[in-house]
Amino acid sequence: MSLDSDAGLIARPFRFYFRMNPRAFALGSASLFMTNLLDVLTPLGMKFAIDAVTARDNSKLLEGIAMYMGLMLFVAFFRYGWRYFFGRFHHSVAHDLRIRIFRRLTVLGPSFYQRSPVGQLMSLMTNDVNSFRMAIGPGMLTMLDAIFLLAFILPIMCWLSFDWTWKTLIFVPFMPIIMKKLETAIHERYRIEQDRLSDVSARAQEIVSGVRVIKGFAQEENQLASFNRLSKEYEVACNRVAKIDALFSPSFQTATIFGFVALLWWGTPDVMAGRVTLGSFVAFYEYVRRMVWPFSAIGLAISMMEQGRASFDRIRELLATETDIPDTGTESIERFETLEFRDLHFSYPGAIAEALNGVSLTIRAGETIGIVGPVGAGKTSLLQVAARLFPVNPGSVLVNGRSIETIKRSSLSSLFSYVTQDVFLFSDTIAENVALGFSDFPGLEPVQESTRVVNIDTEIQSIPGSYGAYLGERGVNLSGGQKQRLTIARAMIRRSQVVMLDDSLSAVDGRTEKMITSELRRATGGGSSQTVILVSHRLATLKHADRIVVMNQGRIEAVGSHAELLETCATYRELNEMQSNTPSVPGETALIGSQL
Secondary structure, three states, rough: OHHHHHHHHHHHHHHHHHHHHHHHHHHHHHHHHHHHHHHHOHHOOOOOEEEHHHOOOOHHHHHHHHHHHHHHHHHHHHHHHHHHHHHHHHHHHHHHHHHHHHHHHHHHHHHHOOOOOOHHHHHHHHHHHHHHHHHHHHHHHHHHHHHHHHHHHHHHHHHOHHHHHHHHOHHHHHEEEEEEHHHHHHHHHHHHHHHHHHHHHHHHHHHHHOOOHHOOOOOOHHHHHHHHHHHHHHHHHHHHHHHHHHHHHHHHHHHHHHHHHHHHHHHHHHHOOOOOOOHHHHHHHHHHHHHHHHHHHHHHHHHHHHHHHHHHHHHHHHOOOHHHHHOOOOOOOOOEEEEEEEEEEEEEOOOOOOOOEEEEEEOOOOEEEEEEEOOOOOOHHHHHHOOOOOOOOOOEEEOHHHHHHHHHHHHHHHEEEOOOOOOOOOOOOOHHHHHHOOOOOOOOHHHHHHHOOOOOOHHOOOOOHHHOEEEOOOHHHHHHHHHHHHHHHHHHHOOEEEEEEEOOOOOOOHHHHHHHHHOOEEEEEOOOEOEEEEEEOOOOOOOOEEEEEEEOOOOEEEEEEEHHHHHHHHHHHHHHHHHOOOOOOOOOOOHHOOOO
16 A cells, blocks of 8 residues: 555545445445335335225235235345445445554654644544544445435335325425535534544643643643633534534424325325225325435435545545655665765754754764764754754765665665654563564564663563563653663664664763663674764763764864864863763662562
């Protein structure tokens, strides 16, 4: 399933899914057709039985009863068929749509997530997908049910009495006008309702994720007031939809109610005069009664389908969003040689100032490069651009002399391991979190080896379950240093040729830091040293780097060894003096076992 296949879905979602799963839809529709065809014949069985009673004909009475019972048995059989096949159809649609949304989310770059609240995206994958499922499944089923019933009932009513038919259905032609007005109103209002629901979901997600901060600043009441305001706006939006939605059934039922009155007014004299049998009158009455559902069903189906279309409008916007970092590369790289930044300029989407301004730097295989600088100097931006998380001008970033845009994403991913400042662990076992970078679990031995290097193996083994113990959401039951070490182990187990650590050693003690940096400088399986790019605010971490890059205000201020920079770079010398007067950070002593 390629991204290009989303084009047909975006243009005509209903037709797309009818064609994608035609068997289930066709069998469900055929079963519904047979159900309605047989069901509308049951009043005729009732007519024959009643006429047989009035004529005192026992043989006809038995035939009428047998006809009625036989029809009901077949109706039950086909009713099971349409329920089964339609259920399979619309649940397969929801599954496919969720997968497509998820795939689209995985190819969109960080810039998309900077402007899209997580709660809104969760609402798309749950509420909006379910609303569309209800539209293409139960909504379409209800519409077909109404169409089939009208197609079967009207001819039979005309056969019984054309005169009664037009008199009882005289108000039906006014229904399309009402239908159109209600359809437009509900589409607009339901779109607003879903937008308000996304706001509630986004705020709820933020409150739950940041509950410790909220409690720490005693902001429970303020956050509750803010959440209540959004919840009230959602309630108002729901009520506005309900006002329109509630008009559908009464509007369509009113027409058939007048049909009852018309039948009693014009039909009763015909029966009393003997022009029409009592059985025909009862059967016709039953058909008029059954006309209530098709007209109500049309209103219900339109309401569900308009809600589904409104939800798909929101889904369409996501599926139509193009990534700013498309995987257009065609080249593969087996062995890393150089990473070059050539007059690199970069600004974050929506930002006025440049995060990187004319950066030029070449990093060769086997080097350990330290990057240091004040907050906002562009250190993280440089690593994110190197990992191709944001787009840059072609030719600004080169790997082995090739522009990074020409290299396949899969090839870049195999070359680089990037440990970000934002430490993230999944609600899974410790072993699975460490082995995240592998398609298949590589076994426990390499996982244990990588955790020994970051000095956390003993702590893991001291807890119940050891490497099979489950972590809480985002690793909430671990300390900051423990989470940081696990994410470093996650990068080290892959043995990538280039490892980029973005201030990832800030929460580890000196002994562990030395173990990690030494391991990073060891030879990989390919026979060449790993290339390490290490961002840190602690100069002690960078002292043994081959070169240290000092960044300031998006530019490279100086490059050299620790000793050289103390002599030539004022910014580096100032940072060194500040840290020389700062007590060292004590080693971390918290144990995982007391927290899991």
